[in-house]
Amino acid sequence: MMSLQTLNFKSIFALLALYIGWGSTYMAIALALECFPPFMLAGIRFILAGLIFFLWSLWKGIQFPKREEMLKICLAGFLLLFLGSGSVVWVEQYLSSGLTSIVWASLPIWLVAMDRKRWKFYLSNLKLISGLLLGLLGVILLFADKELIRVIENGTLLAFMIAIFGVVCFAFGSLYSKNISCKSTTIFIVAVQMIFVGVLSLIISLSLGEKFISHPGSSILNSILGLLYLIIVGSLIAYFSYLWLLNVLPPTTVGTYTYVNPAIAILLGWWLLNENITNPKILALILIFIGVFMVNYYKTKIPKGKPGQLEYKNHICTK
Template sequence: MSQKTAAPRWLVLVAFANIYIVWGSTYLAIVFGLDGIPPFILSFLRFLSAGIILFGWCLLKKESFPAWKNLGRNTICGTLMLVGGSGLVTWAEQFISSGSAAIIIATEPFWFILLDKKCWSTYLSHKLIIAGLLIGFLGVILFFVQSGNTASTSSGQLTAYLVLLGSSVLWVVGSLLSKSKTSKQDSTIMTTAEQLMAAGVVSLLISLLTQEWPGFSFAEVSLRAWGGLLFLIVMGSLVAYLSFIWLISVRPPALVSTHTYINPVVAVLLGGLFAAEKINLLQIGALLVILVGVLLTNIPGYKKQLLPSD
């Protein structure tokens, strides 16, 4: 506990602001980035740049090179979490608002419960967790029903919603896989750098396969798009992520995980303020139902980590 109380209060507040506001604002940054940059080219530039920066930082600290035995696992994890997760979010935001994307991604905690088979005995023994799952997916159904009943909703938008659900699943699968042990463990930052660079390469391959490069010109990219890309690289993939890693070491994970509730709210507010996105009351209601579900599924963990044991 000494480590958890030694951290400067101001630094803790700044780190929480990063994972609350910065991560929540990446959805809007993607909207800006798409103003002239196709989705997988945008992901390629974002991930590879951030990965190279982190890798260079590790070399400056004279860390050892990544273990070759970990290359395959980190490539798979980076592809699932970053390309399957963030990359598909970028693709989906061509068709839907950033706020809507954030609402669907808020379902990730439910997929952790459903897919983490090793912990099923613990999860399914708590009535609150089961209730949270049911309520959370009710919120998802409400969101889809009201979206499908809107006259302006296109088939592309509905497809984007479904892709985002798949994106959440891929992020969780990659996260669970990344927890597996290997014979030699690299540092967290080195592992992240390797995953980011792998995700950048995979995004490049996808951009080639989907014919994003023909007709694309860096000279025609707007200043707003460059600003969005720079924000995603520096603030989203570096500052916010490193803040998250540091907070986990100095504060209870239950407190750090509260960004799950804040990020979609920030995304909806910023999308409305700076991108003229419209979120109706039924969508807001669906978001609240989803967040209530997330809260219920996390209450047992909060009690365990935050309340003193007898």
């Protein structure tokens, strides 16, 4: 299977940042939305996180990309952060975090469907495809409580469709970002994308007349803490890890974080909040982790390419 010699601990740490970090941001978004309107929240979050990375890049004297590369970086950021991650913030005004996580669990499927160059590679790996479908089934079982029916009854079908659109844009942006040829570092790329999307979000926020909300029952402190958590964990750590992982792992492996995120939420609720875990949820968790294991550790034969080309075998990553 996999030996310790083939383990890439940077990749494992980055995957854990996605699994745990982004798994907990759904709740942070819900807290922040109590006082921050969606576009204002996205603007503040991305600009502050982007400036931190940008100042770090200046301090390190990182080379600026060319104009053509900057345009490609901004387009990738628009797809990933504005249309992708931004849709999560907007739809959570109308959908629960649980249902939103179900929609995003389809991300690995979209990545396979859009990655035409690797169709032959994907379809030749029965374990990989089976792992993707098994993980998706596990996520659906976690929230099999007729919530989809309530979405239609409550008139929030539009939000549900926008959530799906956001996932599709995120998948397309992931593949587009993976194929961008840029001499700059991942930190600077993340900085440019976040500042661009943050400014765009604030412009839309001002045009819509969004205002900071403070009403009875809302907690300003919790909202600010939620915003800080989104900046530090959701943006600085997890998003940087995501873009970095796209350069060293197959997109389907990186996308498995959408399976683990809801499972992490369930386990944290059981551990910290004494929430009950039913037998169907236990089965769902088992299916999710088996699916992720199959995606990460399938065996395949890949022809060797040019020197320096990545080869994905029966371990996480060798480079």
